[in-house]
Amino acid sequence: MPGPAVAMEPVEPQSLKKLSFKSLKRALDLFAPLHGQFPPPDPESKKIRLSHKVNVEYGGIKHASTQPQPAKQDQGHPSSGSSNALALPAPGDAQKGGAQNALVVGPAAQPRTNDIGPGKSSAIISTSGPSDRFSTSALMERIPSRWPRPVWHPPxxxxxxxxxxxxxxxxxxxxxxxxxxxxxxxxxxxxxxxxxxxxxxxxxxxxxxxxxxxxxxxxxxxxxxxxxxxxxxxxxxxxxxxxxxxxxxxxxxxxxxxxxxxxxxxxxxxxxxxxxxxxxxxxxxxxxxxxxxxxxxxxxxxxxxxxxxxxxxxxxxxxxxxxxxxxxxxxxxxxxxxxxxxxxxxxxxxxxxxxxxxxxxxxxxxxxxxxxxxxxxxxxxxxxxxxxxxxxxxxxxxxxxxxxxxxxxxxxxxxxxxxxxxxxxxxxxxxxxxxxxxxxxxxxxxxxxxxxxxxDETATPETHPLNFKPPKEIRRF
The missing domain is CATH 2.130.10.10 (YVTN repeat-like/Quinoprotein amine dehydrogenase)
Known part of the structure; x- marks a missing residue:
């Protein structure tokens, strides 16, 4: 085990205080939130999220439909029940089936693989396994509550x-x-x-x-x-x-x-x-x-x-x-x-x-x-x-x-x-x-x-926003 010992040698002369400050700085770089600022919108993740939602919402209808594909099809693309209108692919996509096609975003996605092409990242989510893993708040918005939304009133x-x-x-x-x-x-x-x-x-x-x-x-x-x-x-x-x-x-x-x-x-x-x-x-x-x-x-x-x-x-x-x-x-x-x-x-x-x-x-x-x-x-x-x-x-x-x-x-x-x-x-x-x-x-x-x-006449919905969370369960007594 000489390899790890050689790798640890430069760390030894550093003091414990210096190491803890280094670790603290690294943690801050990783986890520090930007207070009061929203992260910049990411178009790639938005596309992935939208295509996943479309697939979850309309997957059953896509498989049931028997309409022919549009005239423009890639060679070697097997005919499937889905329509390309529901996908967000780049030109030149070739996918195995319609269910996957709805989840492909980005260029140069290889058939039957989950490889990430050079340059731009293309994400492919396979739906062959259980889809519960992807039904997260990051991808899918929560089902709207039936509880009535409150009217805004000034304080x-x-x-x-x-x-x-x-x-x-x-x-x-x-x-x-x-x-x-x-x-x-x-x-x-x-x-x-x-x-x-x-x-x-x-x-x-x-x-x-x-x-x-x-x-x-x-x-x-x-x-x-x-x-x-x-x-x-x-x-x-x-x-x-x-x-x-x-x-x-x-x-x-x-x-x-x-x-x-x-x-x-x-x-x-x-x-x-x-x-x-x-x-x-x-x-x-x-x-x-x-x-x-x-x-x-x-x-x-x-x-x-x-x-x-x-x-x-x-x-x-x-x-x-x-x-x-x-x-x-x-x-x-x-x-x-x-x-x-x-x-x-x-x-x-x-x-x-x-x-x-x-x-x-x-x-x-x-x-x-x-x-x-x-x-x-x-x-x-x-x-x-x-x-x-x-x-x-x-x-x-x-x-x-x-x-x-x-x-x-x-x-x-x-x-x-x-x-x-x-x-x-x-x-x-x-x-x-x-x-x-x-x-x-x-x-x-x-x-x-x-x-x-x-x-208060000066209050507006912007100065006093409505902080409302609908109840998870309704007590009937």
Whole structure:
């Protein structure tokens, strides 16, 4: 073994440091990526890839076809079922069969061999063996997913912070004219704010506990509020005073909704009952009982199911108002409390959120469609969707996530910033709502502020590209 010893002699005087630097340089030359630059396109590899894809896609049709070859044929070329139109050969090619002819690229390819001619490289891929080896991402593009591709939405940014409440801001409702919105707080007041300027217009007092639910009627000059003091109040906005109170809840009232076509008010609370009230007579029409824990979210719609409730018992119930307020359907897909639900303004769909997942369901049948493609991993207190298909979900940890409604893709993960003087643990969002146009979003937070958000006008698909990967398998529960 004298040969290797002689070859190693020049290496011996070099130091270990020098050798390691040499090795590092060689590794960098081999593997260092050019950051931010795409490699130059290689026409040869593109031809090989295209011809392989053509062969994979149309191989069966080529062998089955019995049409004669074009008039121009090389001598000694046996007639085969394939057409030269599918190959990318140079002049003078002579190949064994049509299946191989589709995979030949480059000049001077010898028959029945895999030799590489001088000068230019010509690659021949034989298809006689198993073709699984060549079905790689380098040669073949992945089959497109059936999952809908998300629509590009610009990211949202915070453009205004309003302070004025002296406690957690727990609820919000917009005026149908879109001129003002009202917020209810743990300081036991309801404040009315101007949408355009963010200035305070009015403060209403009357509750003796925090206000958990608000709604403004689009049929009357009424505003409704509900709170932990078991009270549900009707405010006349022409006199700015309480004109009716609805008594019946045995504990705190956590959610409130107005029926879009009937003079009916719905409230849900800690007594596990959703109560249906006649607005004018103050009488309780139905007590929708069936939940085993707090009813914390409710929405209504003009057609059956007219009432949908979500509860801490992890279920969602559809209610039949026409036949005595009976349960039509119970959805048991969630594993944690359903604290928030959002009805799509145009489509017959709604989304529900709990700490495990955000799920989409159809209406009126309540069929499960799919989960949103990410997990916020926090308690979701509130959610809203606008007509453009942007779903916003607000978390207990101050996270504000924006989703594409159609595909369930999470395109932005914003984090609210607490106002100076607040603890970091007060970065929690309790309620949020879009305005009537859906172009502004208002969040109510634990640092006693109200924040307003809008789309970033300067963003483009180039500055904020869509980073979407369709899911590999769809979980059906």
């Amino acid at each position: 949202w940014k915070n453009y205004r912070v309003i302070s004025g409440h002296l406690g957690w801001v727990r609820s919000i409702a917009f005026d149908p004219s879109n001129n003002w919105f009202c917020t209810g707080s743990a300081d036991r007041t309801i404040k009315i704010w101007d949408v355009a300027s963010g200035r305070l217009k009015l403060t209403l007092t009357g509750h003796i506990e925090q206000i958990r639910g608000l709604a403004v009627s689009n049929r009357h000059t009424y505003m409704f509020s509900a709170g932990d003091d078991k009270m549900v109040k009707c405010w006349d906005l022409e006199q700015n005073k309480v004109i009716r109170s609805y008594h019946g809840h045995l504990s705190g009232v956590y959610c409130l909704a107005l029926h879009p076509t009937l003079d009916v008010l719905l409230t849900g609370g800690r007594d596990s009952v959703c109560r249906v009230w006649d607005i004018r007579t103050k009488t309780q029409i139905f007590a929708l009982s069936g939940h085993e824990n707090t009813v914390c979210s409710v929405f209504t719609r003009p057609t059956d199911p007219q009432v949908v409730t979500g509860s801490h018992d992890t279920t969602i119930k559809f209610w039949d108002l026409r036949h005595g307020g009976k349960t039509m359907l119970t959805l048991t897909h969630h594993k944690k409390s359903v604290r928030a639900m959002a009805l799509h303004p145009k489509e017959n769909l709604f989304a529900s959120a709990s700490a495990d997942n955000i799920k989409k369901f159809t209406l009126p049948k309540g069929e499960f469609m799919h989960n949103m493609l990410s997990q916020q991993k926090t308690i979701i207190n509130s959610m809203a969707v606008n007509e453009d298909g942007v779903l916003a979900t607000a978390g207990d940890n101050g996270s504000l996530w924006f989703w594409d409604w159609k595909s369930g893709h999470n395109f932005q993960q914003a984090q609210t910033v607490v106002q100076p003087g607040s603890l970091d643990s007060e970065a929690g969002i309790y309620a949020l709502s879009y305005d009537v146009t859906g172009t502004r979003l208002v969040t109510c937070e634990a640092d006693k502020t109200i924040k307003m958000w809008k789309e």
